[in-house]
Amino acid sequence: MRHRFELQVGPVAFRVGSAWAGPVAALRRLYAGYPAPAGACDFTVRLEPERPWRRWLRPSVAIRGDYMLPDAAPLALAHGLLAAEMGMNLQMALGQRRFLLLHGATVERGGRALLLTGHSGSGKSTLAALLGERGWRLMGDEFALVDLADGCFHPFPRVVSLKNQALALFDDVAGERLGPVLRGTPKGTIRHLRPRSEAIARMDEPAAPRLILFPRFGRDLAAEARPVGAAEVFVRLTQASTNYVTLGEVGFAALAALVAGTPASAIDYASTEEAVGLVEALWAA
């Protein structure tokens, strides 16, 4: 393809090809400082015109690659960066077999990892990004990569996708770490945030899980933490996994070990400050 970019994020390497220069230029800028893959890439993502003439006429970016969804809607060229990010997520969700994949955010402190998982809109991504600015190492905001042999989490520190109101929380971050503000995307207003350099420098360092939290955000919710039983944790995590069924027996074993060895809580909060307070209290307990 005309424009290409290769990227190593933790244990996974991507090759992104694009029919247009814009998305690749945005990726290069946003992922400055990430290592280049050594050898083969795990996944190929292609950003190409929905139909040949859509390269020039009302350009529309189809997200394709090694693994594809037949009915994925194309994006406007102005949202090409988002298309690339969605393309990488799609490869992971549909094609990743080396790790058990849990949809959620992970942060690390003192060599141990915290998993935040829940429905979209629960604020896990924002919360992890905020913790990443406050002394925690951000391991990833989209997927937790659970090692099938030893149960450790592998870092996957891609850029964080900040949505809507969350943008304002990161106004004082250095400008070079922020992508362009993308308005009117299918997910609302989006801006990407590059994790701090420590998170990138330590992308090869896995961490053993220590705590699982299910955050829930709501303006009228009272700040509160509740214990969650192991059976419920297990079922919730099967729903949060993109490849639990595909992996079969090894996936079951990895998930069962994670649930048996890691305490879990649900937390409700109405503001991010409350959430940070709850996380710190549960981590210290």
Place this chain on the structure above:
Amino acid sequence: MGGVSDSRALVRLLRDPAAAREVEDWTSLLAIARAESLAGTLAIRLRGVAVAPPVERLLDEARQAAERQRTEALWEAEMARRALAPLGVPVILLKGTAYAAAGLPPAEGRSIGDLDILVPRDSLPRVEAALLAAGWEWVKEDPYDDLYYRRWMHELPPLIHRERDRMIDVHHTVLPLTARPRPDAGALVADSVALESGLRILAPADMIVHAAAHLFADGDLAGGLRNLWDIDRLLRRFGEAPDFWPALRERARHHGLEAAVSRAVRLACRLYATPAPGGWRGRKGADAAFEARLLARDGWGRERRPLLRLAFYVRSHWLRMPPPMLARHLWTKARR
């Protein structure tokens, strides 16, 4: 890699794993192999060949994925066996699941999607009822499609299992009833071979005839490299028997599929260096166009040569039905 025939690199490596030393762009090779559903096959072929650690890791992953697919496919076959056993009709596994169940060489690393079975045509209503009772349900609810399948196709409309989310295609012959060749479905069933489980597979020559029919007498050759690889692996195994080749010729003629089978053997020889007797080799007619169609993919996994592909797409409909019927069919489809 950037040219039109990048999938040639995949073909070369499948044929000669030692060529792995010369591969520079593994990312492209893997993208092509995945697009052709040959990643697991390639990984098995390259087992034991020295490659860089990141490549070895990806190949290992592909091997494990293929192994899990095999387990799932065999389980699905067992589920169908249990659902159909009370009927006492012969149930013949086709394609990937058949190769896996019989331990035939194409199964090594092969991806297996749907479960394909062949049953005698007069048992179709009972088979359909038994599958519906055991948790399978219709994928398409459209009455035109349903009627079309039942009147003209070689299989029931596809069914999917509501809990396991796996599809089953129930065939009663190997080509649509609208196609010009009319394979002898009765002979396919009569000469099928029982496996230990009670499920059956086609006899060797019929298995080749079916694979060739599927590749060249039906469909537009998309994903054809994998189907041709199946044929190569089967021919290498069956071709060792002294009377196999004349029997294959005779059987292909009996089913009215001599042209498709001959072309399959010629192209397998050409692309995968299949050992075949002299009379089967060479290059004829439109072979070059078929070869170009099979190889039309670039290093990004994209299909190339849109006009050639279009020609084969048109051909697939031409083979499938007489012109007036084709016109009526396309008209109905277009008006939706």
